[in-house]
Amino acid sequence: MPDVTDPAKGGYVFWNRAKARAADANYRSIKIEDKNIVHFKPMPHSDFMTVTINQWLKPKTIKKLSKITTSASYYPEGGELSAACGEMGANIITFAVIKMFDMGWLDLTYARVVYDKLILHFLQEEYLPGEKTDDLWSYPMPLRDACEEFVMSDVGVNTAMAMLEYMKASS
Numbered sequence: 001m002p003d004v005t006d007p008a009k010g011g012y013v014f015w016n017r018a019k020a021r022a023a024d025a026n027y028r029s030i031k032i033e034d035k036n037i038v039h040f041k042p043m044p045h046s047d048f049m050t051v052t053i054n055q056w057l058k059p060k061t062i063k064k065l066s067k068i069t070t071s072a073s074y075y076p077e078g079g080e081l082s083a084a085c086g087e088m089g090a091n092i093i094t095f096a097v098i099k100m101f102d103m104g105w106l107d108l109t110y111a112r113v114v115y116d117k118l119i120l121h122f123l124q125e126e127y128l129p130g131e132k133t134d135d136l137w138s139y140p141m142p143l144r145d146a147c148e149e150f151v152m153s154d155v156g157v158n159t160a161m162a163m164l165e166y167m168k169a170s171s
Contacts, residue, residue, distance in 0.1 A: 010034050021137070022145035023152035028052040028080060030088075037084070039070065042116035043123075047071060047084040051091040053151065055081040061102040068101060068111050069094055089127055089144035093118045096147035118143065 002013040012033040017026045029052045037047040056079040057065075065072055072083045072094055083094040097118065101111040122143050130139030 020148055020152050022148040025152035028054055041069060041071075042119050046086050048086055049088065049091065050082055050084045051088065051095075052080050052082040053095060054079055055095065055099065055151075057081065057098070057102050061098065064101070064108055065098065067108055068098060068115055072098060087123070087127055089122050089141060089147075090119050092144055092147045092151060093122055095151040099151055118147075 003016045004012075004014040006012050010033075012031055015027075015030045017028070018030045019026055029050075031050045033048055033050070035048055038044065039047065057074055057076075062074055062076060065074055069083075071085055072081065074081050081095065081098065083091040085091050085094070094115065097106070097111055097115045100106045100114075101108070106114060122141070126139075126141040126144055130136045130141060133139050
């Protein structure tokens with residue numbers, strides 16, 4: 001159940017400290033709003049869900065954040081990274097790509113390519129098939145879950161490097 005609900009036109013539902021699916025951690029917040037912000041990267045879609053995590057970013061990452069995606073924003077005083085999309089998995093993948101860029105594992109050009117390819121792969125191979133089931137929460141989403149574990153924990157270098165190999169192979 002949401003912590004706050006505003007059922008009015010233009011309203012929202014808000015969860016504070018929502019539990020992650022694949023990691024023993026919590027999101028700072030999740031907000032689903034009655035709004036329709038349309039944009040076109042990596043494909044035409046509407047942003048109506050904003051997810052926030054606690055993630056400190058290096059100054060170079062903050063400066064280049066909008067070059068990776070315009071769907072992310074950062075509040076440096078609180079170390080809060082937010083991503084907006086229409087699907088939770090796309091937000092999680094956004095966080096994973098930003099974290100890999102921040103760690104120096106991806107340069108800007110490759111981060112932009114990986115961002116687009118991973119989100120499109122997730123939507124086509126995991127989300128759309130899962131949406132047809134009775135229980136989307138329980139539907140297997142290995143890419144989404146691997147990215148969530150990476151974002152929400154101190155994943156060892158071997159696991160993170162395996163994720164990078166997976167991304168290179170799918171590009």
